[in-house]
Amino acid sequence: MQLQLDELVYSYSRKGGFTLGPLSLTLPGSTITALIGSNGSGKTTLIKVLLNEFTGYSGTYRIDGETVKDQFGNLMHRFGIGYAPEQPVLEERLTGMEIMQLLQEVHEIPEGEFNRQVDECKKALHCEEWFDRTPCRECSQGMRKKVSLMIALVGKPRYIIIDEPTNGLDPLATFGLKRLLARYCELGTGALVSSHMLDFVERVARDVVIVKNGKKLFSGTVEELFVTYPNTPLDEIYYRLFNDDLPEPEL
Numbered sequence: 002m003q004l005q006l007d008e009l010v011y012s013y014s015r016k017g018g019f020t021l022g023p024l025s026l027t028l029p030g031s032t033i034t035a036l037i038g039s040n041g042s043g044k045t046t047l048i049k050v051l052l053n054e055f056t057g058y059s060g061t062y063r064i065d066g067e068t069v070k071d072q073f074g075n076l077m078h079r080f081g082i083g084y085a086p087e088q089p090v091l092e093e094r095l096t097g098m099e100i101m102q103l104l105q106e107v108h109e110i111p112e113g114e115f116n117r118q119v120d121e122c123k124k125a126l127h128c129e130e131w132f133d134r135t136p137c138r139e140c141s142q143g144m145r146k147k148v149s150l151m152i153a154l155v156g157k158p159r160y161i162i163i164d165e166p167t168n169g170l171d172p173l174a175t176f177g178l179k180r181l182l183a184r185y186c187e188l189g190t191g192a193l194v195s196s197h198m199l200d201f202v203e204r205v206a207r208d209v210v211i212v213k214n215g216k217k218l219f220s221g222t223v224e225e226l227f228v229t230y231p232n233t234p235l236d237e238i239y240y241r242l243f244n245d246d247l248p249e250p251e252l
Contacts, residue, residue: 002030009060083158125177
């Protein structure tokens with residue numbers, strides 16, 4: 002699976018609004034790509050474009066070479082994209098398990114496969130008895146995040162998009178999520194992970210996209226980024242890029 006943007010521009014309609022682009026970008030469907038940038042850089046706007054929540058852009062957006070023209074809200078289901086937002090929106094009256102059972106019906110996941118996937122995610126994310134018993138309205142931020150991540154991961158998605166995956170997660174669940182993403186990648190499922198946690202990015206991602214003020218500063222592998230800026234740790238590269246004082250890369 003491949004997501005591709007060509008000279009895409011999206012602008013908010015209000016006066017003085019934010020503009021994303023022009024942006025040309027290819028997201029491979031078999032690797033983990035990190036999306037990083039400061040607050041207001043355009044990360045969430047880009048994600049909403051990829052999910053077709055934001056339309057009315059110029060340029061082109063293609064998935065597997067097919068121009069995206071979906072206006073009916075079924076892009077995620079049609080292309081098999083799992084999504085976990087920064088702020089989960091859940092059915093407050095249901096438990097995490099009841100939500101997953103609804104997901105099983107929608108995706109028509111066989112019982113055995115469904116139980117295997119749910120058990121794998123519950124173990125990795127350290128979901129305890131609350132997952133089966135506690136309505137989401139009574140769940141903490143971290144518990145809600147775990148439910149949201151499981152919604153994105155269960156059902157064999159072809160591609161996964163996660164906005165700020167570690168918000169509210171404890172260290173055990175964060176480590177488990179890293180292992181889950183690596184496992185999915187081994188099975189051919191790529192992911193776009195938007196995060197401020199640079200150590201998380203450095204450990205899980207092969208590729209990285211850096212955006213600032215709606216523009217792309219860098220797109221390539223993490224290894225290429227370190228080659229471009231040798232002997233510079235990732236947090237320093239990030240800091241200097243966003244403070245305009247990083248020296249020119251060595252050639």
